[in-house]
Amino acid sequence: MKQNKTFPRFFAIFLLLLAILFIIIIYTFYNAKGISYFSDASEACNNCHVMNEVYDDYLKGPHAQKVKGEPRATCNDCHLPHNFISKWIAKAESGVGHAYAFTFKLNDLPPNLNATQKSKEMIQNNCMSCHTDMASHAINATMKKGANEPLRCVSCHVGVGHKQGM
Structure with a gap:
Protein backbone atom coordinates (compact mmCIF):
# COMPACT_ATOMS: atom_id res chain seq x y z
CA MET A 1 0.00 0.00 0.00
CA PHE A 38 1.57 45.10 32.10
CA SER A 39 2.68 47.89 34.45
CA ASP A 40 0.81 50.93 35.71
CA ALA A 41 3.60 53.26 34.59
CA SER A 42 2.37 56.17 32.47
CA GLU A 43 5.58 55.95 30.44
CA ALA A 44 4.16 52.83 28.80
CA CYS A 45 1.38 54.92 27.27
CA ASN A 46 4.03 57.02 25.56
CA ASN A 47 5.58 54.07 23.69
CA CYS A 48 3.75 55.22 20.54
CA HIS A 49 4.82 58.52 19.02
CA VAL A 50 1.18 59.61 18.58
CA MET A 51 1.01 59.92 22.36
CA ASN A 52 3.99 62.28 22.73
CA GLU A 53 1.92 65.47 22.95
CA VAL A 54 -0.66 63.92 25.28
CA TYR A 55 2.09 62.53 27.52
CA ASP A 56 3.88 65.90 27.62
CA ASP A 57 0.58 67.54 28.66
CA TYR A 58 0.14 64.91 31.38
CA LEU A 59 3.66 65.61 32.72
CA LYS A 60 2.82 69.33 33.03
CA GLY A 61 -0.50 68.67 34.78
CA PRO A 62 -1.35 68.17 38.45
CA HIS A 63 -1.84 64.39 38.23
CA ALA A 64 1.81 63.81 37.28
CA GLN A 65 3.13 65.73 40.29
CA LYS A 66 4.96 63.34 42.56
CA VAL A 67 3.93 62.61 46.12
CA LYS A 68 6.36 60.39 48.02
CA GLY A 69 8.09 59.59 44.72
CA GLU A 70 4.93 58.46 42.92
CA PRO A 71 2.67 60.47 40.59
CA ARG A 72 -0.68 61.50 42.06
CA ALA A 73 -2.38 59.56 39.28
CA THR A 74 -1.16 57.48 36.37
CA CYS A 75 -2.83 57.13 32.98
CA ASN A 76 -4.33 53.86 34.21
CA ASP A 77 -5.78 55.54 37.31
CA CYS A 78 -7.89 57.80 35.08
CA HIS A 79 -8.47 55.68 31.97
CA LEU A 80 -9.12 52.20 33.43
CA PRO A 81 -11.55 50.83 36.02
CA HIS A 82 -10.12 50.42 39.50
CA ASN A 83 -11.60 46.93 40.03
CA PHE A 84 -8.83 44.35 39.39
CA ILE A 85 -10.69 42.13 36.92
CA SER A 86 -12.44 44.98 35.08
CA LYS A 87 -9.12 46.81 34.81
CA TRP A 88 -7.37 43.90 33.13
CA ILE A 89 -10.30 43.22 30.80
CA ALA A 90 -10.36 46.89 29.75
CA LYS A 91 -6.56 46.91 29.41
CA ALA A 92 -6.70 43.82 27.16
CA GLU A 93 -9.51 45.27 25.02
CA SER A 94 -7.63 48.53 24.65
CA GLY A 95 -4.34 46.78 23.91
CA VAL A 96 -5.80 44.55 21.23
CA GLY A 97 -7.64 47.51 19.69
CA HIS A 98 -4.52 49.67 19.66
CA ALA A 99 -2.37 46.84 18.31
CA TYR A 100 -4.84 46.23 15.50
CA ALA A 101 -5.12 49.93 14.63
CA PHE A 102 -1.36 50.53 14.70
CA THR A 103 -0.73 47.40 12.63
CA PHE A 104 -3.50 47.45 10.04
CA LYS A 105 -4.96 50.97 10.05
CA LEU A 106 -1.86 53.12 10.41
CA ASN A 107 -2.83 55.39 7.51
CA ASP A 108 -6.31 55.95 8.99
CA LEU A 109 -5.21 57.06 12.47
CA PRO A 110 -6.36 60.52 13.51
CA PRO A 111 -3.69 63.10 14.46
CA ASN A 112 -5.09 63.12 18.01
CA LEU A 113 -6.69 60.14 19.66
CA ASN A 114 -10.09 60.73 21.24
CA ALA A 115 -11.72 58.91 24.11
CA THR A 116 -14.52 56.52 23.21
CA GLN A 117 -17.88 56.74 24.97
CA LYS A 118 -16.83 53.81 27.14
CA SER A 119 -13.57 55.60 28.03
CA LYS A 120 -15.42 58.81 28.86
CA GLU A 121 -17.63 56.90 31.28
CA MET A 122 -14.61 55.24 32.93
CA ILE A 123 -12.84 58.60 33.24
CA GLN A 124 -15.93 60.24 34.77
CA ASN A 125 -16.34 57.36 37.25
CA ASN A 126 -12.68 57.61 38.19
CA CYS A 127 -12.88 61.39 38.68
CA MET A 128 -15.83 60.89 41.00
CA SER A 129 -14.14 57.99 42.80
CA CYS A 130 -10.91 59.87 43.53
CA HIS A 131 -12.49 63.26 44.19
CA THR A 132 -15.65 62.22 46.06
CA ASP A 133 -14.93 64.59 48.92
CA MET A 134 -14.87 67.60 46.59
CA ALA A 135 -17.44 66.39 44.07
CA SER A 136 -20.07 65.72 46.74
CA HIS A 137 -20.03 69.43 47.67
CA ALA A 138 -20.05 70.75 44.11
CA ILE A 139 -23.07 72.38 42.57
CA ASN A 140 -24.77 69.78 40.44
CA ALA A 141 -24.89 71.60 37.12
CA THR A 142 -25.61 68.41 35.25
CA MET A 143 -27.20 69.92 32.19
CA LYS A 144 -26.17 72.81 30.00
CA LYS A 145 -29.10 74.71 28.54
CA GLY A 146 -30.08 72.89 25.34
CA ALA A 147 -27.59 70.05 25.91
CA ASN A 148 -28.54 66.43 25.42
CA GLU A 149 -26.23 64.94 28.01
CA PRO A 150 -25.02 65.75 31.53
CA LEU A 151 -21.85 67.69 32.14
CA ARG A 152 -18.76 65.69 32.92
CA CYS A 153 -15.94 66.73 35.23
CA VAL A 154 -13.81 67.53 32.18
CA SER A 155 -16.52 69.86 30.89
CA CYS A 156 -15.20 72.44 33.37
CA HIS A 157 -11.81 70.96 34.24
CA VAL A 158 -10.50 70.87 30.67
CA GLY A 159 -6.85 69.87 30.38
CA VAL A 160 -6.49 68.49 33.91
CA GLY A 161 -5.08 65.21 32.64
CA HIS A 162 -4.08 66.39 29.18
CA LYS A 163 -5.39 68.83 26.60
CA GLN A 164 -6.42 66.49 23.77
CA GLY A 165 -8.65 63.53 23.50
CA MET A 166 -11.90 64.28 25.29
Whole structure:
Protein backbone atom coordinates (compact mmCIF):
# COMPACT_ATOMS: atom_id res chain seq x y z
CA MET A 1 0.00 0.00 0.00
CA LYS A 2 1.11 3.45 -0.89
CA GLN A 3 1.28 6.04 1.90
CA ASN A 4 -0.51 9.35 1.54
CA LYS A 5 2.25 12.00 1.68
CA THR A 6 -0.11 14.96 1.27
CA PHE A 7 -1.14 15.11 4.93
CA PRO A 8 2.41 15.17 6.38
CA ARG A 9 3.43 17.90 3.88
CA PHE A 10 0.34 19.92 4.68
CA PHE A 11 1.01 19.52 8.41
CA ALA A 12 4.67 20.53 7.99
CA ILE A 13 3.69 23.64 6.01
CA PHE A 14 1.07 24.47 8.65
CA LEU A 15 3.67 24.13 11.44
CA LEU A 16 6.15 26.28 9.50
CA LEU A 17 3.55 29.02 8.97
CA LEU A 18 2.56 28.81 12.62
CA ALA A 19 6.21 29.16 13.68
CA ILE A 20 6.67 32.18 11.38
CA LEU A 21 3.52 33.78 12.79
CA PHE A 22 4.74 33.12 16.34
CA ILE A 23 8.13 34.71 15.55
CA ILE A 24 6.40 37.78 14.05
CA ILE A 25 4.19 38.12 17.14
CA ILE A 26 7.16 37.81 19.51
CA TYR A 27 9.21 40.31 17.46
CA THR A 28 6.30 42.79 17.38
CA PHE A 29 5.65 42.40 21.11
CA TYR A 30 9.36 42.96 21.84
CA ASN A 31 9.67 45.89 19.42
CA ALA A 32 6.51 47.56 20.83
CA LYS A 33 7.82 47.18 24.41
CA GLY A 34 4.86 44.91 25.15
CA ILE A 35 6.00 43.98 28.66
CA SER A 36 5.69 47.63 29.72
CA TYR A 37 1.93 47.49 29.17
CA PHE A 38 1.57 45.10 32.10
CA SER A 39 2.68 47.89 34.45
CA ASP A 40 0.81 50.93 35.71
CA ALA A 41 3.60 53.26 34.59
CA SER A 42 2.37 56.17 32.47
CA GLU A 43 5.58 55.95 30.44
CA ALA A 44 4.16 52.83 28.80
CA CYS A 45 1.38 54.92 27.27
CA ASN A 46 4.03 57.02 25.56
CA ASN A 47 5.58 54.07 23.69
CA CYS A 48 3.75 55.22 20.54
CA HIS A 49 4.82 58.52 19.02
CA VAL A 50 1.18 59.61 18.58
CA MET A 51 1.01 59.92 22.36
CA ASN A 52 3.99 62.28 22.73
CA GLU A 53 1.92 65.47 22.95
CA VAL A 54 -0.66 63.92 25.28
CA TYR A 55 2.09 62.53 27.52
CA ASP A 56 3.88 65.90 27.62
CA ASP A 57 0.58 67.54 28.66
CA TYR A 58 0.14 64.91 31.38
CA LEU A 59 3.66 65.61 32.72
CA LYS A 60 2.82 69.33 33.03
CA GLY A 61 -0.50 68.67 34.78
CA PRO A 62 -1.35 68.17 38.45
CA HIS A 63 -1.84 64.39 38.23
CA ALA A 64 1.81 63.81 37.28
CA GLN A 65 3.13 65.73 40.29
CA LYS A 66 4.96 63.34 42.56
CA VAL A 67 3.93 62.61 46.12
CA LYS A 68 6.36 60.39 48.02
CA GLY A 69 8.09 59.59 44.72
CA GLU A 70 4.93 58.46 42.92
CA PRO A 71 2.67 60.47 40.59
CA ARG A 72 -0.68 61.50 42.06
CA ALA A 73 -2.38 59.56 39.28
CA THR A 74 -1.16 57.48 36.37
CA CYS A 75 -2.83 57.13 32.98
CA ASN A 76 -4.33 53.86 34.21
CA ASP A 77 -5.78 55.54 37.31
CA CYS A 78 -7.89 57.80 35.08
CA HIS A 79 -8.47 55.68 31.97
CA LEU A 80 -9.12 52.20 33.43
CA PRO A 81 -11.55 50.83 36.02
CA HIS A 82 -10.12 50.42 39.50
CA ASN A 83 -11.60 46.93 40.03
CA PHE A 84 -8.83 44.35 39.39
CA ILE A 85 -10.69 42.13 36.92
CA SER A 86 -12.44 44.98 35.08
CA LYS A 87 -9.12 46.81 34.81
CA TRP A 88 -7.37 43.90 33.13
CA ILE A 89 -10.30 43.22 30.80
CA ALA A 90 -10.36 46.89 29.75
CA LYS A 91 -6.56 46.91 29.41
CA ALA A 92 -6.70 43.82 27.16
CA GLU A 93 -9.51 45.27 25.02
CA SER A 94 -7.63 48.53 24.65
CA GLY A 95 -4.34 46.78 23.91
CA VAL A 96 -5.80 44.55 21.23
CA GLY A 97 -7.64 47.51 19.69
CA HIS A 98 -4.52 49.67 19.66
CA ALA A 99 -2.37 46.84 18.31
CA TYR A 100 -4.84 46.23 15.50
CA ALA A 101 -5.12 49.93 14.63
CA PHE A 102 -1.36 50.53 14.70
CA THR A 103 -0.73 47.40 12.63
CA PHE A 104 -3.50 47.45 10.04
CA LYS A 105 -4.96 50.97 10.05
CA LEU A 106 -1.86 53.12 10.41
CA ASN A 107 -2.83 55.39 7.51
CA ASP A 108 -6.31 55.95 8.99
CA LEU A 109 -5.21 57.06 12.47
CA PRO A 110 -6.36 60.52 13.51
CA PRO A 111 -3.69 63.10 14.46
CA ASN A 112 -5.09 63.12 18.01
CA LEU A 113 -6.69 60.14 19.66
CA ASN A 114 -10.09 60.73 21.24
CA ALA A 115 -11.72 58.91 24.11
CA THR A 116 -14.52 56.52 23.21
CA GLN A 117 -17.88 56.74 24.97
CA LYS A 118 -16.83 53.81 27.14
CA SER A 119 -13.57 55.60 28.03
CA LYS A 120 -15.42 58.81 28.86
CA GLU A 121 -17.63 56.90 31.28
CA MET A 122 -14.61 55.24 32.93
CA ILE A 123 -12.84 58.60 33.24
CA GLN A 124 -15.93 60.24 34.77
CA ASN A 125 -16.34 57.36 37.25
CA ASN A 126 -12.68 57.61 38.19
CA CYS A 127 -12.88 61.39 38.68
CA MET A 128 -15.83 60.89 41.00
CA SER A 129 -14.14 57.99 42.80
CA CYS A 130 -10.91 59.87 43.53
CA HIS A 131 -12.49 63.26 44.19
CA THR A 132 -15.65 62.22 46.06
CA ASP A 133 -14.93 64.59 48.92
CA MET A 134 -14.87 67.60 46.59
CA ALA A 135 -17.44 66.39 44.07
CA SER A 136 -20.07 65.72 46.74
CA HIS A 137 -20.03 69.43 47.67
CA ALA A 138 -20.05 70.75 44.11
CA ILE A 139 -23.07 72.38 42.57
CA ASN A 140 -24.77 69.78 40.44
CA ALA A 141 -24.89 71.60 37.12
CA THR A 142 -25.61 68.41 35.25
CA MET A 143 -27.20 69.92 32.19
CA LYS A 144 -26.17 72.81 30.00
CA LYS A 145 -29.10 74.71 28.54
CA GLY A 146 -30.08 72.89 25.34
CA ALA A 147 -27.59 70.05 25.91
CA ASN A 148 -28.54 66.43 25.42
CA GLU A 149 -26.23 64.94 28.01
CA PRO A 150 -25.02 65.75 31.53
CA LEU A 151 -21.85 67.69 32.14
CA ARG A 152 -18.76 65.69 32.92
CA CYS A 153 -15.94 66.73 35.23
CA VAL A 154 -13.81 67.53 32.18
CA SER A 155 -16.52 69.86 30.89
CA CYS A 156 -15.20 72.44 33.37
CA HIS A 157 -11.81 70.96 34.24
CA VAL A 158 -10.50 70.87 30.67
CA GLY A 159 -6.85 69.87 30.38
CA VAL A 160 -6.49 68.49 33.91
CA GLY A 161 -5.08 65.21 32.64
CA HIS A 162 -4.08 66.39 29.18
CA LYS A 163 -5.39 68.83 26.60
CA GLN A 164 -6.42 66.49 23.77
CA GLY A 165 -8.65 63.53 23.50
CA MET A 166 -11.90 64.28 25.29
